[in-house]
Amino acid sequence: MFGLFKKKSEVEKLQATYKKLMEEAYKLQSINRSDSDQKYLEADNILKKIEALQAK
Template sequence: MFGLFNKKSEKEKLQEAYSKKLAEVHKASQVNRKEADRLAAEAEEIAKKIDLA
């Protein structure tokens, strides 16, 4: 009940950003491979930050 007001940790925020970026990669891969590769690289950077957190 009180968990509703807890702020997300940095790791949780990064994991959410990573999931959103992967969704963008999937969508872009159907249209523009170069854009999908760029987004995949960004997702990989987020994954590295998650590992460090």
């Protein structure tokens, strides 16, 4: 209950975005391969940002 109003850190926000993009890419994989590849590329860029923040 004490964490109810706790704000998310930048890393937590990026991890949520990464997860969402990976799920979208997986769903698009069977429908439209080029859109799926684009989502995977966006997710990879987010992952690099997460790694850079964690390295600090």
